[in-house]
Amino acid sequence: MRVMVKELQEGCILSADVYSKTNCPIMKKNTVLNNELINILKLFLIHDVYVEKTLINGMPFTPIEVLEDLPDSKEKSEQAALRLSDMFLRAVKEYKREFKSWQAGLPINISRIREIILPLIEKAETSISEIFTLHHFSTKDDYIYQHPVAVAILSAFIAKKLNYNKGDIVQIALAGCLADCGMAKLSNAILFKKTSLTVNEFEEIKKHPTLSYKMVQKVSLLRDSTKLAIAQHHERLDGSGYPFGEKGNKIHFFAKIIGTADTFHAMTSERLYRSKQPPFKVLEMMSEDQFGKFDPVILKALMSGIMNFSNGSKVILSDGQVGKILFMDEKAPTRPLIQLLNSNEIIDLGKHRHLFINEVLTEAIR
Template sequence: MAGKTILNHHLLEVLKAFLVTDVSVEKTLINGMPFVPKEVIDQEGEENESIGTGFIPSYLKAVQSYKNLFKNWQAGSPMDISKVRELIIPLFNKAMENPSALFLLHHYSTAADYLYHHAISVGLLSGYLARKSNFEQGDVLQITMAGCLVDCGMAKISPKILEKKTSLTTDEFNEVKPHPLYSLQMLQNSSILKEAVKYAILQHHERLDGSGYPSGKKGEALHTFSRIVAVADVFHAMTSERNYRKKQSPFKVAEMILQDDFGKFDISVVKTLLSGITNYSIGNNVKLSNGYIAEIIFVESHAPTRPMVKMKDSGEILHLGKNRELFIEEIL
């Protein structure tokens, strides 16, 4: 079947006649919206019967709304923080009715619209981490706003850089690095946001060991809000498909944050993230790095990124903690 072919009822019948059980499909529909499998839509509908409209359709609508706002900022329009608040806060409240969906948002992110998915997802994840860290409700909502706004300053970066499909050169990356400063300038005069939110936006790429940017601040110099947003930001970035990098599974990313980036992030926030991933993953099917499908059946608190899984084809119980060559490639 040729590329860019639109599947219709007739073609599906042809595939069945030739006993074709699966095909590769584009992740973006012809109208630019992300492709959502029927099984996911059905599951979403079942999970949301009691709360009306499903979360994922609301999420995708919010992404498109943020995209429109961002395009306006690129064109020079002033930022209206109240519009961002109207967009993200109701969605966050809906997300808290079914938090498990937050750890699957990377499935819907496309390389072309990554920046807009990232803003909404980081806002939601930041709010979730703040709530689970027992922040007061007012601060939870402010941190949600912070996560959503961290990259608004990207509107001041050349579109050629934002749309580049290969890795950035050193010079190009140096052009991107001041974006937290641009974000701060865009919302500096807002009375809706606490000063702590502005610290979070300015410092979300700083690291506890001083290896971050734009100022190289470290340790106690980093605001509590920024420590939460930093974890949400890097988690969604690493689990999402980018123009120059493939997405990675939440389990693999969490393991990388714990090991490769040890000392860069607030460990209490990382543990809160891990708790969410594991709590909502038990019973889920996953694809392992060897291509086999398995079900997560048990997660040990001391090794949350390497759970016990049951192989779908053989029923064999496999402990990923004892099989270090394998890792969870994708949550299905």
């Protein structure tokens, strides 16, 4: 099939010789393309080529749209018309394609990962409330692809709240997205197991931060601090994490951000062998039940996101009652004052510890 050069990806196979202004082809039929060869085609100003419908890894080839080649005004208007959730679902589809290429042995295409993630973190800056609804889109079968994209968005949100500059925010988001790339080196039998993992299987899962680090080690567009964050994203302040059981200041701050985002999204998502839990409850568990594992400054930045569910937002409590938020204390955002809609009774969740907010009704999100 005939495709534009800008739509090519690593693993494409030429189905016809490619000529420029010479009698001899600059690339011959059956050449397997990598990024270097694709760049050569661009240098020769080749507009389109013929490729096989199947990649070298056996996967079908679907031409990809390169957002950076769109006119700025068109790109911005198209993205502005989309909700964050729509962009998230599209990004997951693209990430899934990349993940499958890693499973087939292809290296990470960091430019492609940037194209997937950058529009999302820009959109998220103006769609903060939507960030805290992304867990609704997690499904048991596709969680492994949805999780890294969501972690990238959440990590960027936290970094923004902590006043990191744009360059750092991008690196943190990329680290969040690639933290689990090493999962591609594990067997599908473990990745998609529908029952609880055995001890030995969990030990295999615990290898993924190291595998991820090895996959990104030679990616020049990632800083050393970003690569270290990927390696350490499952370490915890109290030394209970893995793979090395590092403690406190021995864990890079970027890794602490990603680890917090990773845990939050995992606990609020539907997974193959674990049920999801409400975001308000998860934040409370992370700050109380898992006290000492996460940096309190980072947790506070993450919690600030739910302050966007402001006074008047409708909520469903854990006992099924519906109410609206009357007052949210910045010091205890998971425990606001609630007025029940059926009785007008006012409940202080700070004094009713057995109750918690189960859901924020989406029509109340601003």
